[in-house]
Amino acid sequence: MRSETKDKIAELATELVQQVGYPSLSYQQISSQLGMKNAAVHYHFPSKEDLGLDVVRRDHEVFTKFAASVQGKGHTEQLDAFLSLYQQYLENGNRICMIGASASDYKQLPDSMRQEAAAYLTEVTGWFTRVLEAGKADGAFHFKGSAAGKAALMTSALAGALQHARLIGNDHYLAVVAQLKLELKP
Amino acid sequence: MRSETKDKIAELATELVQQVGYPSLSYQQISSQLGMKNAAVHYHFPSKEDLGLDVVRRDHEVFTKFAASVQGKGHTEQLDAFLSLYQQYLENGNRICMIGASASDYKQLPDSMRQEAAAYLTEVTGWFTRVLEAGKADGAFHFKGSAAGKAALMTSALAGALQHARLIGNDHYLAVVAQLKLELKP
DNA sequence: AAAATTACTTACTAGTTAGTAAGTTTTGCA
DNA sequence: TGCAAAACTTACTAACTAGTAAGTAATTTT
Numbered sequence: 001m002r003s004e005t006k007d008k009i010a011e012l013a014t015e016l017v018q019q020v021g022y023p024s025l026s027y028q029q030i031s032s033q034l035g036m037k038n039a040a041v042h043y044h045f046p047s048k049e050d051l052g053l054d055v056v057r058r059d060h061e062v063f064t065k066f067a068a069s070v071q072g073k074g075h076t077e078q079l080d081a082f083l084s085l086y087q088q089y090l091e092n093g094n095r096i097c098m099i100g101a102s103a104s105d106y107k108q109l110p111d112s113m114r115q116e117a118a119a120y121l122t123e124v125t126g127w128f129t130r131v132l133e134a135g136k137a138d139g140a141f142h143f144k145g146s147a148a149g150k151a152a153l154m155t156s157a158l159a160g161a162l163q164h165a166r167l168i169g170n171d172h173y174l175a176v177v178a179q180l181k182l183e184l185k186p
Numbered sequence: 187m188r189s190e191t192k193d194k195i196a197e198l199a200t201e202l203v204q205q206v207g208y209p210s211l212s213y214q215q216i217s218s219q220l221g222m223k224n225a226a227v228h229y230h231f232p233s234k235e236d237l238g239l240d241v242v243r244r245d246h247e248v249f250t251k252f253a254a255s256v257q258g259k260g261h262t263e264q265l266d267a268f269l270s271l272y273q274q275y276l277e278n279g280n281r282i283c284m285i286g287a288s289a290s291d292y293k294q295l296p297d298s299m300r301q302e303a304a305a306y307l308t309e310v311t312g313w314f315t316r317v318l319e320a321g322k323a324d325g326a327f328h329f330k331g332s333a334a335g336k337a338a339l340m341t342s343a344l345a346g347a348l349q350h351a352r353l354i355g356n357d358h359y360l361a362v363v364a365q366l367k368l369e370l371k372p
Numbered sequence: 373a374a375a376a377t378t379a380c381t382t383a384c385t386a387g388t389t390a391g392t393a394a395g396t397t398t399t400g401c402a
Numbered sequence: 403t404g405c406a407a408a409a410c411t412t413a414c415t416a417a418c419t420a421g422t423a424a425g426t427a428a429t430t431t432t
Contacts, residue, residue: 160346
């Protein structure tokens with residue numbers, strides 16, 4: 001019987017980080033929202049760094065499993081699957097992605113979280129690069145320059161679009177996605 | 187003799203918001219760094235909302251003046267001027283742009299700041315749209331789809347790239363800029 | 373059944389936060 | 403020179419922050 005409470009804390013903390021950021025994440029908010037005491041959260045995650053690191057790690061794992069789950073599928077299909085993953089954040093309370101949240105909170109992050117977030121972003125851009133590269137080879141995608149450059153552009157555009165959508169509405173995100181897909185057409 | 191102190195507070199607050207975000211901006215940090223007392227900052231900016239709103243307004247004004255200053259120049263030149271404006275953030279302590287900072291801190295922002303940031307972003311995307319549209323008409327730029335869609339993509343990509351550069355290095359931002367410029371070539 | 377481990381609660385600390393009220397100094401002006 | 407307004411300082415508050423030590427109840431292991 002593994003710790004359900006720890007999972008619940010991590011899940012809520014994940015949502016809160018995507019909503020308000022790591023610095024504004026508080027033990028009080030977590031404990032009250034889960035109907036427990038402050039110290040109970042500290043029991044599972046002694047320090048805030050422990051909690052924050054676990055949050056980023058879990059989100060990283062979600063992506064890794066996602067990448068494995070779409071492996072072998074068509075390149076357009078893989079891209080669409082990623083886009084709908086991000087779109088869920090938008091529709092679920094205008095969250096931003098974990099990488100974007102980590103990057104904007106960067107200066108307040110402990111080193112362990114910085115490194116984990118960097119590894120996460122490196123893996124995502126790597127995945128994008130491979131999908132784009134392969135998609136170009138089999139004629140599914142078209143773009144100028146290197147796959148790595150295009151991947152860098154796309155990841156940053158999507159992260160930025162999620163954030164900008166908060167300010168000027170979800171249509172902005174949809175417009176960015178539409179433009180990206182349009183430009184990838186052969 | 188206008189208030190120099192108020193300007194200095196606003197300037198430091200601007201830098202801090204771009205570094206650590208609005209929620210982590212503290213009167214204590216500002217006052218100690220400027221060699222004054224907490225209450226002195228409150229004298230000029232009674233509430234944190236007053237300060238935060240002024241910070242976004244001033245940054246908005248900087249952009250408005252920038253846009254006016256490059257008006258009439260070549261479209262490629264205008265775009266390059268904007269890019270070097272952003273690149274200064276990167277080189278000056280890995281700041282992120284005010285709009286990106288506002289968007290990621292959105293859930294913690296008072297309404298006045300949300301509205302000001304939204305107006306700011308609307309103005310920036312509008313400026314981009316006009317520059318792209320005109321640049322396409324005179325053959326300086328090439329892109330598929332609408333200028334508005336391309337503008338949405340570019341603003342989000344640049345904001346996201348500034349943030350991602352914190353995690354994986356400044357080369358990421360440069361790669362995104364290079365890709366954007368490459369794709370705009372006729 | 374006893375011992376030990378897990379999962380908490382109670383109660384607290386030291387530090388930080390925005391914000392305020394009242395008093396003081398500095399500055400500009402008549 | 404004297405008055406008034408501007409620009410502060412001193413001293414404080416209430417609320418919040420992460421974190422801890424000690425105690426308790428439940429569960430698991432021996």
